[in-house]
Amino acid sequence: MQYYVDGFRPGDPDLKPAAPGRAPTLGRKDLPEKVDVLIAGCGPAGLCLAAQLSQFPDIHTMIVEPKPGPIEKGQADGVNVRSMEMFQAFGFAEKVKREAYWVNQTNFWMPDPKNPDHIARVGRQQDVADDQSEMPHTLMNQARIHELFLDVMRKSPARLDPDYGLAVQTLEIDTTTDDHPVTVTLERADGTTTTVRANYVVGADGARSNVRKAIGGKLHGDAAHQAWGVMDILANSDFPDLRMKNLITSAKEGNLLILPREGGYLFRMYVELDKLNPDERVAARNLTVDHMIAAANRIMKPYSIDVKEVVWWSVYEIGHRLTDKFDDVPEGETATRMPRVFTMGDACHTHSPKAGQGMNVSMGDAFNLGWKLAQVLGGRSDPSLLHSYTEERRTEAKRLVDTDHEWARIMSAPLTPGELDGSEMPRFQKHFVANLEFTGGLAVRYDPSPIVADGAQQALATGLPLGKRFHSAPVVRMADAMEMQLGHVAEADGRWRIYAFAGKDDSSAPGSRIHALADWLENDPASPVRRYTRTGEDIDAVIDVRAVFQQDFRDLDYEDMPSLLKPAKGTFGLRDFEKVFCVDHKNGHDIYDMRGIDRAQGCMVVVRPDQYVAHILPLDATGELAEFFAGFLLP
Amino acid sequence: MQYYVDGFRPGDPDLKPAAPGRAPTLGRKDLPEKVDVLIAGCGPAGLCLAAQLSQFPDIHTMIVEPKPGPIEKGQADGVNVRSMEMFQAFGFAEKVKREAYWVNQTNFWMPDPKNPDHIARVGRQQDVADDQSEMPHTLMNQARIHELFLDVMRKSPARLDPDYGLAVQTLEIDTTTDDHPVTVTLERADGTTTTVRANYVVGADGARSNVRKAIGGKLHGDAAHQAWGVMDILANSDFPDLRMKNLITSAKEGNLLILPREGGYLFRMYVELDKLNPDERVAARNLTVDHMIAAANRIMKPYSIDVKEVVWWSVYEIGHRLTDKFDDVPEGETATRMPRVFTMGDACHTHSPKAGQGMNVSMGDAFNLGWKLAQVLGGRSDPSLLHSYTEERRTEAKRLVDTDHEWARIMSAPLTPGELDGSEMPRFQKHFVANLEFTGGLAVRYDPSPIVADGAQQALATGLPLGKRFHSAPVVRMADAMEMQLGHVAEADGRWRIYAFAGKDDSSAPGSRIHALADWLENDPASPVRRYTRTGEDIDAVIDVRAVFQQDFRDLDYEDMPSLLKPAKGTFGLRDFEKVFCVDHKNGHDIYDMRGIDRAQGCMVVVRPDQYVAHILPLDATGELAEFFAGFLLP
Numbered sequence A, B: 001m002q003y004y005v006d007g008f009r010p011g012d013p014d015l016k017p018a019a020p021g022r023a024p025t026l027g028r029k030d031l032p033e034k035v036d037v038l039i040a041g042c043g044p045a046g047l048c049l050a051a052q053l054s055q056f057p058d059i060h061t062m063i064v065e066p067k068p069g070p071i072e073k074g075q076a077d078g079v080n081v082r083s084m085e086m087f088q089a090f091g092f093a094e095k096v097k098r099e100a101y102w103v104n105q106t107n108f109w110m111p112d113p114k115n116p117d118h119i120a121r122v123g124r125q126q127d128v129a130d131d132q133s134e135m136p137h138t139l140m141n142q143a144r145i146h147e148l149f150l151d152v153m154r155k156s157p158a159r160l161d162p163d164y165g166l167a168v169q170t171l172e173i174d175t176t177t178d179d180h181p182v183t184v185t186l187e188r189a190d191g192t193t194t195t196v197r198a199n200y201v202v203g204a205d206g207a208r209s210n211v212r213k214a215i216g217g218k219l220h221g222d223a224a225h226q227a228w229g230v231m232d233i234l235a236n237s238d239f240p241d242l243r244m245k246n247l248i249t250s251a252k253e254g255n256l257l258i259l260p261r262e263g264g265y266l267f268r269m270y271v272e273l274d275k276l277n278p279d280e281r282v283a284a285r286n287l288t289v290d291h292m293i294a295a296a297n298r299i300m301k302p303y304s305i306d307v308k309e310v311v312w313w314s315v316y317e318i319g320h321r322l323t324d325k326f327d328d329v330p331e332g333e334t335a336t337r338m339p340r341v342f343t344m345g346d347a348c349h350t351h352s353p354k355a356g357q358g359m360n361v362s363m364g365d366a367f368n369l370g371w372k373l374a375q376v377l378g379g380r381s382d383p384s385l386l387h388s389y390t391e392e393r394r395t396e397a398k399r400l401v402d403t404d405h406e407w408a409r410i411m412s413a414p415l416t417p418g419e420l421d422g423s424e425m426p427r428f429q430k431h432f433v434a435n436l437e438f439t440g441g442l443a444v445r446y447d448p449s450p451i452v453a454d455g456a457q458q459a460l461a462t463g464l465p466l467g468k469r470f471h472s473a474p475v476v477r478m479a480d481a482m483e484m485q486l487g488h489v490a491e492a493d494g495r496w497r498i499y500a501f502a503g504k505d506d507s508s509a510p511g512s513r514i515h516a517l518a519d520w521l522e523n524d525p526a527s528p529v530r531r532y533t534r535t536g537e538d539i540d541a542v543i544d545v546r547a548v549f550q551q552d553f554r555d556l557d558y559e560d561m562p563s564l565l566k567p568a569k570g571t572f573g574l575r576d577f578e579k580v581f582c583v584d585h586k587n588g589h590d591i592y593d594m595r596g597i598d599r600a601q602g603c604m605v606v607v608r609p610d611q612y613v614a615h616i617l618p619l620d621a622t623g624e625l626a627e628f629f630a631g632f633l634l635p
């Protein structure tokens, strides 16, 4: 963690210096007339975007929420490894790791072949495969995740707080101007309204999104006509695996999911309830928490639960829905019109909660959109970059909805004889294993586009697939022999990163390929580092270059390092010592082996601000590198 | 981390429910007339004790500090691994790990044999030996450590804040009563005074301690007649190891210590300045930060520093001083009189700051005294337990002063020819290596006493020396397959712990030795768990029993576990699933091998609330176990 570069400040290092004129706004009465970005909704999507934008001192963001304050419990609880990796970039992964439940194992229970009225454990599965991520899969209530984002916002340069008690009612877009073209009507709890003008509006206002409606978006999809219940409870049980995640199938009473939760006592159950008739709404059944508890006790026989406190519960019907477009530009007009309004999260796609994806995918939307908005608002990219949001995220959402569909189908089909007599691995388990990468949030792969190179040389880094998230691995920081994750240098700061992996025997002596690349990046007029970094900015303000060497840290010499790898930064021009890394020889974690990096030649890996691999090139492919950045950055 | 046992609470789990009637007191005008414990001084010692006592809802603590508020910078910065282990118990080790500088390596620089006017690197040393502790050695400014303790206090059941602007002037002890026998005179900044009566007073009021003076304590020791300077700076340098800890000896200009600090840019230098005449005070020399910078530049030739910001600096003279007694009971009266007033930290011992021990030893004092005070105030131990504080901690302080003395002697002796021509390992490095356990805070070993057993069977756990801190090792928690440190179950909650290591093949089937021990502990009238746990308290409120098995977590059955290992707790009688652990087979960390635990027989390891090993016994030595606890606990 780096701080004090502009001088010592006492206190919490996460509390960043406020941008000029910024002060906490919680509960303010006077609303601004114009903002850069107006976000509707304080769910995980809205808060993640707000946390991201609040890092930029020049961007004015407003986030509105009809509720009078933060929620306290309920809703989603699954944080997959990909979201944990993103939390690391926001600085609160350690907090979640400490507080949350870790899903280490998932167990599978089926009717006991000897006594099908009883369930028996038939399988166990490690939940996060080895080296799938350096992060655990965790479970923690959504309200607490909200708080952690709110904390980031409050401590950011923008000192951003939500404006509670305000709902987006509707909005209008003036396509003839670029000066705050979206006029948003906000409604107060008492029904009165006010307006605010924004350059961009983002609807993170949930499944009934008014923003979606205002831009004519429609959710398409279907329902499974199946009622489910979810409850967060404090309870005792003789069920032996109460602190593991369990997928339970009973012979006749339906399915049950047990998810242990933060704090060691709380857990969540998803309980299969009644089949619904076509056209029937779940509300019509008047299902209560008592129905749920009774159903759970029937499903988990011979075990039972004795509920002491119901913290939260809800009954719902599975549905899978998706909007055509995640922004306001009609199909066919993308060449001539730039997006001004976006939807994220449940506002544009909904799926079954049991897959635990809702919160994760919503935050993934926000992390994708955040840096793009910042880059366009900062004048660093053409607004056409914003088209890529709907392109990239709708594809992912579609995949999610499809997978979810399949999962629901698999879950609801009757058990086969092989499953019932125990001769066959239950399909839950099969499907679960096959989908580990997907549920971890790691299957996301963006297609080639101006921000994901086409002609990349994947062979130079076979373990870092282009368009997928940069998969971190252990390294040792040269300057202080710190054993750490290379991926953790990436903060949620909107910067691009180039990881330059040195070839064999390259110790950065003058004339070596690493040295030459760094010198070119620092000095050549064609270098993207030179072209896109503005006067007065730190040399790594736009593109942050880091190098990794194959030698032990003891065998490298700081004096040999090119000046780009020991840059002078901040008010005082202090040298940054955190740009150079080595293979972790001591612990035998060789990042070259782990990520399939070409030992002989080395390579450059270009990584987007949202941590996705954008390009892979030989160390001397300076022309191609320049060309790639010229595809979306403005000088 | 366990929470919600008494029901769900929204928000930060570290914010514990307030004890009845407790609310934040910061800035209060009305002081209490009587308190259980009055602590003088908000340094690391006072705050650590306050943080500890604030965990007990029934104890009323007051902590006074003459300064108007918390310090913002300066003073000590070394946090050794032992202190990090203690921070883990207080719940903020993760924060420190994230924010602080990690001392991974220490480098040694000596006059270059080829050119003695220049220094050259002659050695490197891993700073924390492998498996010395699961924690790193860190550097972070003392003010930030203070804040972390203040945060624990504020969020504790006692909602404790310091009363700033108040100094202990003097105190009087009425030896004829047990009802708040110490009357303390407090002085406000304006010179006016007030009094408060306390059951116990703890002087953590630094080297000029008024509390020490009030109980007639005198610091004995000597000065080295050597001026040193210390400065925290933001600076550039061509010195290549700026982000490593360095011990530098120049041929003629003296010694220099470089300690990199939190945030990646700041660092501290200790600079040897002038020799003083006997009887001369360092102040007389009028040494400034410019002298220090100039001296540093002379010592580190051919390198130099270019200082951009001096954050904090100080000039001091090395001294080693120790008081005879750390409490108010005169030597010879311990049989008849119980301590009422204590001193801790710099108030009773001072040493050279360069060894980085001041803050650590002071907090060690507090952690030793805290649980004892809590136990006596809670009526769980006879007040004679309090004698052990001065016995245990003065021995340690003496050892520290002696070691420090030797270090100073070694530092100041002229270089030998072998050192100068590079044929001999510099004595700094030799001494440094020999003292790694000591500087890590791990050499502390308490002598046999009622709270450290004499007849313990060390052979059953050779790697857990009696009287030394319980050395943690990795295990897997059975209930959720969590890979974790066994030592991290110990929180700073004043509880005793028994780790029962199962013998070979013992899977806790009814009748096995582990099962029999647990049943005896839970049910036998002679069991210390039964004798000392009060009606209405959780079964683990006084003695917390955990079991470790040699099997894989998949090969154990919760149904076989004795009820003591799945106890019902809290308002609802919820089952606690965190009492059973297994060997970490997957990662090949076998706690039995790592800590020399007898595989065939297993054993019990009794650990004090401050994490020191108190007893080691065979699993069936129930009589000896009962006898041990009867030596200091009251039914």
Ligand SMILES: Cc1cc2nc3c(=O)[nH]c(=O)nc-3n(C[C@H](O)[C@H](O)[C@H](O)COP(=O)(O)OP(=O)(O)OC[C@H]3O[C@@H](n4cnc5c(N)ncnc54)[C@H](O)[C@@H]3O)c2cc1C
Pocket: A040, A041, A042, A043, A044, A045, A046, A064, A065, A066, A067, A074, A075, A076, A077, A078, A142, A166, A167, A168, A169, A204, A205, A206, A207, A208, A209, A210, A211, A230, A314, A344, A345, A346, A347, A352, A353, A354, A356, A357, A358, A359, A362
């Ligand atoms: C009752 C409920 C139960 C759920 N249970 C589960 C579960 O068990 N498991 C699971 O994985 N997921 C569950 N989900 C879904 C999960 O919470 C979402 O997938 C996730 O929160 C999506 O995040 P989001 O930010 O897109 O939307 P949301 O979290 O829905 O946030 C939308 C926010 O927008 C606000 N809003 C609404 N209208 C407006 C407006 N006009 N203007 C401004 N703001 C507005 C809302 O008050 C809300 O705060 C549940 C959701 C709900 C609502």
Ligand SMILES: Cc1cc2nc3c(=O)[nH]c(=O)nc-3n(C[C@H](O)[C@H](O)[C@H](O)COP(=O)(O)OP(=O)(O)OC[C@H]3O[C@@H](n4cnc5c(N)ncnc54)[C@H](O)[C@@H]3O)c2cc1C
Pocket: B040, B041, B042, B043, B044, B045, B046, B064, B065, B066, B067, B074, B075, B076, B077, B078, B142, B166, B167, B168, B169, B204, B205, B206, B207, B208, B209, B210, B211, B230, B314, B344, B345, B346, B347, B352, B353, B354, B356, B357, B358, B359, B362
């Ligand atoms: C100026 C200075 C520089 C130091 N530099 C270093 C260093 O470079 N490296 C290092 O390792 N250590 C250094 N130390 C020592 C290190 O800070 C101490 O060893 C450590 O803080 C000891 O903790 P303590 O709680 O015992 O005492 P302190 O930290 O000294 O705290 C004592 C507290 O008591 C308060 N107090 C004083 N009088 C009274 C009174 N009458 N009533 C109530 N409260 C009172 C003081 O204001 C102070 O807050 C330095 C100490 C000082 C004072």
